[in-house]
Amino acid sequence: MAIVLGPNRYGKAETRLVRVTRDGDTHGLADLNVSVALSGELSATHLSGDNAGVLPTDTMKNTVYAFAREHGVASPEEFALLLGRHFVQTQPQITHARIGIESFGWERIGPHSFRRAGDFVRTAVVDVSSSGSQVVSGLRDLVVMNTTDSEFHGFPRDRYTTLPETTDRILATSVTASWRHSAGVADVEAVKDALVHAFVTTHSYSLQQTLYAMGKRVITDFPGIAEIRLALPNKHHYLVDLSRFDLENPGEVFMAGDRPYGLIEGTVTRDDAPPALVEWYL
Template identity: 55%
Template sequence: MPVLGHTQYGKAEVRVVRVFRDTDPHRIADHNVSVALSGDFADTHLTGDNSGVLTTDAIRNTVNAFAREAGDAVGAPEAFGRALARHFTAVPQVSRARVRIETYPWRRLEHDGQPHPHAFTRDGGHTRTTTVTATDDGGGWTVSGVAGLVVLKTTGSEFHGFHVDRYTTLAPTTDRMLATEVSAQWWHADDPADWNDSHRTVLGALTSAFAGHHSLSLQQTLHHVGVAVLTAGPGIGEIRLSLPNKHHLLVDLSPFGLDNPGEVFHADDRPYGLIEGAVRRDDLPDPGPAFAGW
């Protein structure tokens, strides 16, 4: 006999921009917030009884109101997400609230050679991500991250010695272009003193490790980057990395009577190799099952 399985509902992609005018220069926090609630909602599925349902409009309104009421916490998506998640788990029928936030960075425009206090341009380099999960027993976890961070090295990367079968056509190389679009999530086993500073530290460690590592494979680079992040970011228990190999293929210019000593490439967007993995502290249990679906 069919039975109802796990359900959740909420409001997705609430776009909220908070301007902090109480300081000069002004500051901006630009978030895209998605909330998912789980709990005792079987009746609305089985009988149509909506008496226990907090409306998705109320969820949206809460996000907007908290953008005003939460003060400086709005400037750090982890703190903002925690405030929202704890609010929603106080609703009697909610047992778990998951708040996912994409944060879009802005940087100041310059005027007369100086950063302008009130004018900004959207920094399209990457998106900061946050997932806060709270449970009605006071538990939960916070995961920070980054998406769309494109990094590239023109040299310092090799790939050879791989298994060869009858379908292998890739030639080994001791010097290749290495590029990837980093998606990373890191779980905070302990809270940092400053969420924004922690995010900058992790991002700096990640990009520095990628830049300085002589890579024998993207898999090896993934591990090297993960170790660097856990070493630099105190309190981080695990980092999960998804690294698509953004292939750059050498263009054959011989039909035009030209050589190409590793200078002209075609950026091939698909298909692509996808390397994924996690690096965690050895003094903590593997959080995989507990944090499935982060």
Template identity: 55%
Template structure:
């Protein structure tokens, strides 16, 4: 029986970099969590402990910081492509780079300007935005080689207080869930969308995709969370032609109407118990029929 080395990669995970851009007295913040993974001619490292082909993970971390200073940080897709191409182009033993980025957003802190003057924003004071996290996943074989970009977001928490039903499902001897034609539908969306190329208008594309997700969630009269997932992905693909596939993970954040009858009260879907676990977990992808294969895009 022969024993051989299988697929492998290595890198620096979760490099936290904050870039402050100073425009006179006005400051702008980019706050990222960057993960780098590299692969290539690494057999002798694993088999003999010969580190000659290895770019140290500490160097990868330093490159993230240096590029943040040298080039600044615009859209995270652009920054990811810049890093990925650099690692492959600059090192002959590295054939593929994977860069994954999370972006945390900050808002300016409003302060009282004075009586009757309303609010103004301090130009260097920020509060962390408690909303969703923007994400990007970049794969590159170097300049001129195969590349893929997946944009996305996590923890987009949404809720419809009505306009959702659930009935007609399988019922067996263990079923206790009652059918309903009026329920709360809530979820925390993790969505990723794959681009056809690497030359999108990243900022506008992200904003429009996010808008499509929210609009479809709000406008779909839902018979199941699966149906809502499909309509959300479909809306993105219809409006953003540079996107060829949308994948989503959507936990069903159950809200159960509380039985208030022991207290002599009715509850017409007004008071709910928000259960955190266990929860239903709905996952799926929506894609165009001409979507190109992207074997590395989601890994």
């Protein structure tokens, strides 16, 4: 039996970076969580402990901070591209760099004063190799709810099915979305608004239907987006039985469920989209 080394990578995960841009009395602020992963000809370190090709992960962390000083942070995607190209171009043993960034929002409350803001966390994953680059933008933790215009019925039943059918329910979810760019980089706030608009205006017969409507809206509105992937956990709300207290409950009092929960995932793709450079995930 032959034993071989399979795909592998290594890097520095979750380097916390806060970059202040000082423009006189008015300051700008970028708050990032940066992860670097490199792959290439790294078999020697795995098989024999030869570290000649292993750039220290501490160096990756230092590069993040140095690049923030030298280049600033125009956007998470641009910063990630700078880092990825640097590692591939300066390390001959590295053929692929993946840079993942979480970006946390701050709202200005004065020339140099801020408070945490935003109803979601912005994300970016950039892949750089000798054959090109791929930019995936996204968001997570966008919590939305419709208190009506949601149904769920007509599903198969077996001996273990106890869920009643409904023509009026609360539909709530925490949106995680990632979209692959084929041209340019779409504004994240604008994509978020398109997702929210589709959620609000879709009379839902299933969360799957809502997912497709949200993805279709983004693909329609943004020609530079090749595909979008969504993960929508169903944040269940259960009508509370108040009959024991001689009270009616006409769809007004609910218990918010924690777990388990349904998880709906799907991809909506432009049929003429160029293929992905590498596989990517939410």
